Structure formats: structure tokens, C-alpha cells
Amino acid sequence: MNRFTPLFDLILVTSVVLAIAYLLGVFGPALDERDSASAIDAQSQAQREYRRELAEAKMCREMHGESLVRHTADGETVCVPRGYIRHKSQLASNP
16 A cells, blocks of 8 residues: 555645635636626626516506506506405305
């Protein structure tokens, strides 16, 4: 048996860890920038959709009072007044 094997293994593992750390230090920021740009875009899109939904709900409340907001297949906003919802559910529960 070779008595230098544990030392050689330690040197090998240390050099591999240092090489990985170096590569992440060099290329890591570029990876973060690409991921952060897509994350920022996704976050901006989600905020736009949320604001649009809030505006649509406010519009429906102003027009019909308490109401439900739905969208057609074409993407149009449809306000369903609460009285219509209550009436429809009563019809469904009382055949």
C-alpha cells in the first residue's frame, strides 16, 4: 500500500473544490444576471396582471355593486351582479 494516498486524496479534493469555486466566481455573475432578468420580467408581468384585475374588479363594483368578474374566451371582462349569482344558485339548488 502506498502511504501517501490520503494526502493525495486530500490534495485532489481540495484542488477540485478550488476549481469549482473559481469557475463560479468567474461565470456566476453572468448566470445570476440572466436569471434575474427573467425573474424581473416575470415579476413585472404578474404585477401588471394583478393591477389589471384590481381595476376590473373596481369597475364592476362601481357599475353593479358587489359582483363577480369573469372573462370570455376573447379576453373581454364580464361583470356578473351578485343578485344574478344568488338567483342562479337558488335555481340550481331548488329543482
